[in-house]
Amino acid sequence: MKKFAIAASNIQMTYKSGSASFVALKDIDLSVPLGGIQLLMGPSGSGKTTLLSILAGILTPTSGVVHLLGQDITKMSSGNLSKFRLENVGFIFQGFNLFPALTAAENIEVALSLKGIRGRKARQESLDLLTKVGLAIKADTLPRNLSGGQKQRIAIARALAGSPQLIMADEPTAALDSHNGQIIIELLCELAKQRGTTVVIVTHDPRIKVFADYITHMEDGLITNTPPI
Numbered sequence: 001m002k003k004f005a006i007a008a009s010n011i012q013m014t015y016k017s018g019s020a021s022f023v024a025l026k027d028i029d030l031s032v033p034l035g036g037i038q039l040l041m042g043p044s045g046s047g048k049t050t051l052l053s054i055l056a057g058i059l060t061p062t063s064g065v066v067h068l069l070g071q072d073i074t075k076m077s078s079g080n081l082s083k084f085r086l087e088n089v090g091f092i093f094q095g096f097n098l099f100p101a102l103t104a105a106e107n108i109e110v111a112l113s114l115k116g117i118r119g120r121k122a123r124q125e126s127l128d129l130l131t132k133v134g135l136a137i138k139a140d141t142l143p144r145n146l147s148g149g150q151k152q153r154i155a156i157a158r159a160l161a162g163s164p165q166l167i168m169a170d171e172p173t174a175a176l177d178s179h180n181g182q183i184i185i186e187l188l189c190e191l192a193k194q195r196g197t198t199v200v201i202v203t204h205d206p207r208i209k210v211f212a213d214y215i216t217h218m219e220d221g222l223i224t225n226t227p228p229i
């Protein structure tokens, strides 16, 4: 039997604000096998980020069940869910989200520190990760002195810190030019494959498709699996 890293079923999400409500996800079923690279594509407002946030355990669905690594995260207490997320999920965002006052290495060390890895061990792991993303030479550089592509490499290294089994990336190439975007995705997918990490990427970028194992198209809160024309 195929083992799934992510298994979400009957996911519905309604955003409420005052008396108004908006149904962002209607009835989503999505499973991603262990080690798979899954893309979520679709027009703006189709619900991709909402689904990614639910799959990552950041947002609780209005109804439905999400299993991550065999555990039902929709039944976890918020404390257990935070711990589970910290141990098992790495995040990459469009805007890099690096701490501006910390160097490249320190940005990774902070992530390791949250996972209980500190001091020399953290320094060593952060340097190993920077080497993997080709930026060991920038270990002591502040984000403001890095290019967009370099910042996103640091963000990839940080997401890999502590070897989480899942990585969730929300439009990781949106702030990059197409050449750098492609390099970043290639790097992320290569490192994920080496480690058997399962990756979910929200993207508008059709060039990323070649790196994916699975592509899911969304429209109006539903999975359509109809490729855009």
Ligand SMILES: Nc1ncnc2c1ncn2[C@@H]1O[C@H](COP(=O)(O)OP(=O)(O)OP(=O)(O)O)[C@@H](O)[C@H]1O
Binding pocket: 015, 016, 017, 022, 024, 042, 043, 044, 045, 046, 047, 048, 049, 050, 051
């Ligand atoms: N916190 C919120 N409160 C109310 N409505 C929301 C909230 N977050 C998202 N929405 C709405 O839910 C729908 C889906 O949003 P979502 O961000 O998931 O789409 P998306 O496919 O990721 O879009 P984009 O590609 O533009 O990022 C949109 O219509 C959006 O306006």
